[in-house]
Amino acid sequence: xxxxxxxxxxxxxxxxxxxxxxxxxxxxxxxxxxxxxxxxxxxxxxxxxxxxxxxxxxxxxxxxxxxxxxxxxxxxxxxxxxxxxxxxxxxxxxxxxxxxxxxxxxxxxxxxxxxxxxxxxxxxxxxxxxxxxxxxxxxxxxxxxxxxxxxxxxxxxxxxxxxxxxxxxxxxxxxxxxxxxxxxxxxxxxxxxxxxxxxxxxxxxxxxxxxxxxxxxxxxxxxxxxxxxxxxxxxxxxxxxxxxxxxxxxxxxxxxxxxxxxxxxxxxxxxxxxxxxxxxxxxxxxxxxxxxxxxxxxxxxxxxxxxxxxxxxx
Amino acid sequence: xxxxxxxxxxxxxxxxxxxxxxxxxxxxxxxxxxxxxxxxxxxxxxxxxxxxxxxxxxxxxxxxxxxxxxxxxxxxxxxxxxxxxxxxxxxxxxxxxxxxxxxxxxxxxxxxxxxxxxxxxxxxxxxxxxxxxxxxxxxxxxxxxxxxxxxxxxxxxxxxxxxxxxxxxxxxxxxxxxxxxxxxxxxxxxxxxxxxxxxxxxxxxxxxxxxxxxxxxxxxxxxxxxxxxxxxxxxxxxxxxxxxxxxxxxxxxxxxxxxxxxxxxxxxxxxxxxxxxxxxxxxxxxxxxxxxxxxxxxxxxxxxxxxxxxxxxxxxxxxxxxxxxxxxxxxxxxxxxxxxxxxxxxxxxxxxxxxxxxxxxxxxxxxxxxxxxxxxxxxxxxxxxxxxxxxxxxxxxxxxxxxxxxxxxxxxxxxxxxxxxxxxxxxxxxxxxxxxxxxxxxxxxxxxxxxxxxxxxxxxxxxxxxxxxxxxxxxxxxxxxxxxxxxxxxxxxxx
Numbered sequence: 001x002x003x004x005x006x007x008x009x010x011x012x013x014x015x016x017x018x019x020x021x022x023x024x025x026x027x028x029x030x031x032x033x034x035x036x037x038x039x040x041x042x043x044x045x046x047x048x049x050x051x052x053x054x055x056x057x058x059x060x061x062x063x064x065x066x067x068x069x070x071x072x073x074x075x076x077x078x079x080x081x082x083x084x085x086x087x088x089x090x091x092x093x094x095x096x097x098x099x100x101x102x103x104x105x106x107x108x109x110x111x112x113x114x115x116x117x118x119x120x121x122x123x124x125x126x127x128x129x130x131x132x133x134x135x136x137x138x139x140x141x142x143x144x145x146x147x148x149x150x151x152x153x154x155x156x157x158x159x160x161x162x163x164x165x166x167x168x169x170x171x172x173x174x175x176x177x178x179x180x181x182x183x184x185x186x187x188x189x190x191x192x193x194x195x196x197x198x199x200x201x202x203x204x205x206x207x208x209x210x211x212x213x214x215x216x217x218x219x220x221x222x223x224x225x226x227x228x229x230x231x232x233x234x235x236x237x238x239x240x241x242x243x244x245x246x247x248x249x250x251x252x253x254x255x256x257x258x259x260x261x262x263x264x265x266x267x268x269x270x271x272x273x274x275x276x277x278x279x280x281x282x283x284x285x286x287x288x289x290x291x292x293x294x295x296x297x298x299x300x301x302x303x304x305x306x307x308x309x310x311x312x313x314x
Numbered sequence: 315x316x317x318x319x320x321x322x323x324x325x326x327x328x329x330x331x332x333x334x335x336x337x338x339x340x341x342x343x344x345x346x347x348x349x350x351x352x353x354x355x356x357x358x359x360x361x362x363x364x365x366x367x368x369x370x371x372x373x374x375x376x377x378x379x380x381x382x383x384x385x386x387x388x389x390x391x392x393x394x395x396x397x398x399x400x401x402x403x404x405x406x407x408x409x410x411x412x413x414x415x416x417x418x419x420x421x422x423x424x425x426x427x428x429x430x431x432x433x434x435x436x437x438x439x440x441x442x443x444x445x446x447x448x449x450x451x452x453x454x455x456x457x458x459x460x461x462x463x464x465x466x467x468x469x470x471x472x473x474x475x476x477x478x479x480x481x482x483x484x485x486x487x488x489x490x491x492x493x494x495x496x497x498x499x500x501x502x503x504x505x506x507x508x509x510x511x512x513x514x515x516x517x518x519x520x521x522x523x524x525x526x527x528x529x530x531x532x533x534x535x536x537x538x539x540x541x542x543x544x545x546x547x548x549x550x551x552x553x554x555x556x557x558x559x560x561x562x563x564x565x566x567x568x569x570x571x572x573x574x575x576x577x578x579x580x581x582x583x584x585x586x587x588x589x590x591x592x593x594x595x596x597x598x599x600x601x602x603x604x605x606x607x608x609x610x611x612x613x614x615x616x617x618x619x620x621x622x623x624x625x626x627x628x629x630x631x632x633x634x635x636x637x638x639x640x641x642x643x644x645x646x647x648x649x650x651x652x653x654x655x656x657x658x659x660x661x662x663x664x665x666x667x668x669x670x671x672x673x674x675x676x677x678x679x680x681x682x683x684x685x686x687x688x689x690x691x692x693x694x695x696x697x698x699x700x701x702x703x704x705x706x707x708x709x710x711x712x713x714x715x716x717x718x719x720x721x722x723x724x725x726x727x728x729x730x731x732x733x734x735x736x737x738x739x740x741x742x743x744x745x746x747x748x749x750x751x752x753x754x755x756x757x758x759x760x761x762x763x764x765x766x767x768x769x770x771x772x773x774x775x776x777x778x779x780x781x782x783x784x785x786x787x788x789x790x791x792x793x794x795x796x797x798x799x800x801x802x803x804x805x806x807x808x809x
Binding site: 001097 | 559577
């Protein structure tokens with residue numbers, strides 16, 4: 001298929017996923033800000049939300065202090081922030097519009113309807129009780145988007161690139177979330193097995209819809225090592241890094257089928273680390289280092305995908 | 315203007331009360347259908363068109379981003395006999411025009427013979443870059459849209475030949491699909507010649523003009539992109555033919571060949587059905603700031619590494635200054651008498667013609683030689699004194715840029731308007747396809763001027779479209795009322 005078409009489909013999916021993740025982080029941050037915390041510092045909490053989803057320098061330049069009002073505005077409706085929910089959804093729709101004839105009617109109508117519905121939130125005050133409803137709406141819309149793709153698209157390259165976009169973006173977001181939260185929640189003096197704040201770790205789990213899964217699998221106190229395991233190595237946890245690479249790997253194998261491609265090697269390497277990795281080893285070398293390295297490699301894979309398939313520069 | 319309607323030939327009733335034989339069955343059906351039912355059918359059609367996204371962008375209008383071309387539910391009928399005449403006429407014309415294009419880019423025999431003046435080569439649409447270039451099968455205009463108008467039972471005229479990137483064929487196809495959905499009963503009564511095979515014929519022709527030696531040519535449709543007014547049509551045709559819809563940025567030139575960027579690497583392109591004007595095709599040769607084209611494309615093309623449809627430089631044969639000579643071309647190249655006539659045309663570069671036209675401006679239609687889309691034209695009888703005076707100055711500033719023609723009494727066709735069913739002026743654009751053979755799908759884009767009295771049918775000027783039914787037999791008899799129309803008759807009584 002045309003590289004440009006694949007590019008639009010891939011980025012459409014990435015932007016939808018990005019909007020969903022921003023909504024998840026916001027929702028959880030807001031809920032956490034209502035609970036008295038161990039650190040007792042609200043600004044850190046809101047600053048973390050910006051670090052996970054956006055550009056902290058740009059935020060500080062435009063807004064100054066990280067508080068609920070500023071961060072919510074920055075991550076929801078700020079058109080100068082290319083990662084705000086507004087910008088992400090608009091970009092998703094623009095990408096869809098450019099290739100609307102190559103996608104199913106249902107997929108196009110779904111994204112178009114999403115954009116038309118977005119209008120109603122522009123006039124609402126999202127700093128108060130409106131935020132929860134808004135975040136729920138973004139998540140529901142994202143679920144609907146994946147559903148309509150899954151339920152209506154031919155299983156061809158177009159579908160592959162849509163899925164690829166979703167999982168590259170999701171892996172990045174989960175890794176960032178865990179990385180920032182880990183720094184934030186785990187002071188240097190933390191020792192494995194020590195006491196942690198139940199609320200804060202449970203909020204992390206909730207932000208990736210993993211709270212119930214955690215209870216079901218471990219049915220034990222919430223422990224950061226297990227949380228990390230769940231979000232990094234568990235293949236059956238749909239937002240974990242491993243699960244994302246279980247999706248990415250066969251897609252790359254398929255689209256790069258007959259070619260020598262760096263994408264295959266990179267994806268394989270990352271997948272192997274997640275597939276065969278042990279949590280103890282990761283902790284020994286430092287979770288933070290592991291996640292930093294993962295975010296970097298995932299980003300390099302994204303660039304490699306862009307280079308080999310989507311811009312097809314020669 | 316209300317009394318002028320009777321002066322015009324009407325496609326359904328040649329004279330009041332005298333229904334033309336091919337329309338008898340339709341008219342007897344129509345008179346039993348309440349107008350509200352037609353209005354409801356039209357609303358249904360609009361809803362469906364909007365859902366599919368069959369839209370047209372009108373330039374220079376703030377709200378004109380995505381508009382539907384109004385669709386009229388009353389078809390225009392053409393008898394089998396008329397079609398035999400018309401189709402032979404347009405095919406003959408396109409054959410001659412292709413030979414003319416080959417000639418002016420090679421030996422220029424028609425100029426040497428003194429039939430067409432040398433000045434034709436100073437037309438900006440004449441591309442010296444094409445001189446001496448051989449194109450496959452000597453075909454330049456693979457797709458031609460010939461605009462026909464009618465003024466009486468027996469008189470058709472060719473209004474213009476569109477040989478660059480003629481558009482509108484998607485409406486011919488979509489209007490038919492819509493009519494079959496809305497009025498299946500009528501299709502049972504009439505044997506209407508099908509048009510759905512148009513993309514198939516076009517694809518076969520495009521395949522046949524690939525460079526020699528290419529077994530399974532890769533064909534693409536090159537569009538300016540989603541913001542172009544005819545983007546829907548580009549996407550539609552690409553989809554119907556199963557070829558890639560590409561933009562300039564998707565193509566690149568290497569080693570005297572054109573490639574498209576695909577997820578599986580570069581893929582060689584053999585034939586480009588381009589819907590971009592010459593000027594934008596290659597920034598290295600034409601407009602240097604064009605973002606729509608492909609740098610180096612023309613050099614590959616001139617070396618025979620890729621086929622363009624239509625060829626570069628066809629505009630030299632379809633402007634209004636060349637138009638005048640088409641009947642002579644037919645005689646010269648084909649040694650045949652023209653089947654279809656031109657509209658008598660005054661060339662304002664000639665002094666006598668200029669004097670006459672300036673004296674009779676209020677009776678004539680004046681057009682820019684290179685204008686299209688109904689822009690920059692004067693309809694004398696409909697113009698105010700001030701408009702006439704202003705246009706006179708424009709003509710005098712550059713007479714050779716204009717031609718003038720008598721205001722034609724375009725035929726009318728019954729059309730559903732605000733007030734009910736009323737006659738509105740129509741034209742017809744059949745699409746002539748040239749490959750190994752020259753053919754025309756029975757039908758065309760029928761445009762209708764929706765404003766009362768208006769003679770301008772262009773969609774950019776508020777025109778609409780109709781389905782055109784070319785009949786396979788001319789003896790369709792009115793049937794007894796069908797079940798549905800009986801019911802609707804009752805409803806009408808009940809109202």
